[in-house]
Amino acid sequence: MIGTGYVGLTTGACLAFLGHSVVCADADPHKVERLRGARVDILEPGLPERVREGLEAGRLEFTGDTAAAVAEAEVVFLCLPTPMGAGGAADLAAVEAVAGQVRDVLRPGCVVVNKSTVPVGTCERVAALLGRADVSVVSNPEFLREGRAVEDFLHPDRIVIGAADQDAARRVAGLYAALDAPLVLTDPASAELTKYAANFFLAMKLSFANNLAVLCERFGADVADVTEGIGRDPRIGPAFLRPGPGWGGSCLPKDTHALLTVCDRSGVDFPLLRATIETNVAHQRRLVERVAAACGRGAEGSLHGVRLALYGLTFKAGTSDLRDSPALAVARLLRERGAELTAYDPALSEERPDLSDLVDLVDDPVRAAEGAAACLVLTEWPQLRDVDWAAVAACMSGHEVHDWRNLLDPDVLARAGLSWRGIGRPAAARVA
Known part of the structure; x- marks a missing residue:
């Protein structure tokens, strides 16, 4: 798990809770040290407990060494920030930088998973940066709500996986086998667009509600x-x-x-x-x-x-x-x-x-x-x-x-x- 923000830490801790062995890497040594002591600075119900349980069970580790974290991994999740960049476009600098860092240390047959919210075509972009025919890149967007992230992970509405390699898709799907949720298997572009479409639709409903409130005030409703x-x-x-x-x-x-x-x-x-x-x-x-x-x-x-x-x-x-x-x-x-x-x-x-x-x-x-x-x-x-x-x-x-x-x-x-x-x-x- 590369990145221990809301998505990375929740995903890592919950996958460990499901029985997987998880190593979470982060470039911030202070954060890594605090997480090793089960000190979670994110206000997220249930997350400190999942982190503590994972550490005590020996299924969850934290490190500042990204290369060491991925060297033996069967699946590598990229949970990196993609903030708004120039002109409103997603800034993929962190994703691209990490792809370059891990390219030569990934084990053959490894699956790299884009968990971050990224534009259509990012799976292909990451695959090109890796330049590894023996490594598959899969899109697996997250749908976690802050304040309910642990609950959303363990009780998801759906799990979306986009991959050109169906064997890689099945391997990623297997990580969630213990969860009772509909599985949407599709191509990378469709998976990447699904996340953007979902957030746009939610934003549209909120803008609608706010304008509807103005209309209600005008007519006394x-x-x-x-x-x-x-x-x-x-x-x-x-x-x-x-x-x-x-x-x-x-x-x-x-x-x-x-x-x-x-x-x-x-x-x-x-x-x-x-x-x-x-x-x-x-x-x-x-x-x-x-x-x-x-x-x-x-x-x-x-x-x-x-x-x-x-x-x-x-x-x-x-x-x-x-x-x-x-x-x-x-x-x-x-x-x-x-x-x-x-x-x-x-x-x-x-x-x-x-x-x-x-x-x-x-x-x-x-x-x-x-x-x-x-x-x-x-x-x-x-x-x-x-x-x-x-x-x-x-x-x-x-x-x-x-x-x-x-x-x-x-x-x-x-x-x-x-x-x-x-x-x-x-x-x-x-x-x-």
């Missing part, structure tokens, strides 16, 4: 009822229909942009994909305009010097991941308008220098609200329901809570003396 009504249709389903402050995270933004770049380069017009991305950006700007209209100063609604409290910075609850978080995107837009931001997130400590130029991060939700003209709920942390909202109201300069996750009970906030405003739902005035 309740988006919660509307999405329940359409989500019960099995052709639509309820997942990814909850409006919020936009979509983000480690996958959807980079994968939609990468797919759009592939479309542009191949001459395929895909206006729905482009609109999905543009709608997300426009939605976040719309929410910032809402805050400016409610809390801004002067006729233009200036936010210069206006203090705002942000509840939640991670891209979703249950993770400490900040990559392409919609909460941070909104925070940046507010800062551009001159707002002063204090934030609370139960997964983050105050010692985050990488956030210091954007927000003042504190470890208490009441403290975050001191002097705030409004509170903005940006991440759906269930802990926020238990906040002492009367104490929050007492220390604010204003009285508005913009609940952009429709998480809180409007009646609770009203009794605390706060005005609640969600997305696509009727507002609730405070009790005087």
